[in-house]
Amino acid sequence: MSETPKGDFDFWWQAPGEWVEPPNQRKGGLSGVRFVRPHPQGPAFYVKIQQGHLFHSLRYPLGRPTTVREWQGLKRCQKLGVNAPPPVFFRARKEDGGWQAVMVTQALLGYESLQAMLSADRHSLEQRSTIFNALADNLIRLHQSGYKHGHLYPKEVLVRLGEEGVAATALVDLEKCQRRPSARLAAMRDLTRLFGDARPMGMRDEECHLMMDVYQRVGISLDRERLMLPRIR
Secondary structure (H helix, E strand, O other): OOOOOOHHHHHHHHOOEEEEOOOOOOOOEEEEEEEOOOOOOOEEEEEEEEEEOOOOOOOOOOOOOHHHHHHHHHHHHHHHOOOOOOEEEEEEEEEOOEEEEEEEEEEOOOOHHHHHHHHOOOHHHHHHHHHHHHHHHHHHHHOOOOOOOOOHHHHHEEEEEEOOOEEEEOOOOOOOOOOOOOOHHHHHHHHHHHHHHHHHOOOOOHHHHHHHHHHHOOOOOOOHHHOOOOOOO
């Protein structure tokens, strides 16, 4: 496998590839994601490009690209040992008075979203249990640090089941990853959203309790009744 290409802003901005998320107009700008493989035998990447597409805060009242927060979330996960796409390159710049940003992550090949997995319903109960155990382990590493994902829908969770039955999961879309006062509050926030969306898609009640049991074993006590309430949309 060839080395990761270093590149610069213009290299990644112009890199040819297939749009996996065509540019959409939100938050006062454009944002889209391309699948890029610079060398035929080399690694593949996801390249998010943004024109405008800003968030505003007390620190940045005039706005910054939302990828600033997403990049920070990826770097935080890397530091905490939380499985997420490996960060490769990031830069934001002002061009003609407006913000442009590029964020590059290594593509996690062989994964699918939890939403796609539930929709396909092709795994045995034992295989599903292995996947949900792995997901709980991954989320606990984030929550024990006092951070929440903040946008934990089934499509933001990637899962993979290897040939030997070993499961792996990864978290994506970390723009809203923020600190909470405790591990319990971080977990409650994320699991309320995850269970509320995943159960109508086919996640079983016993699989929710399986994940909560993993939390219980590491000392994070959750409000099970509240987590099992139907989500109000």
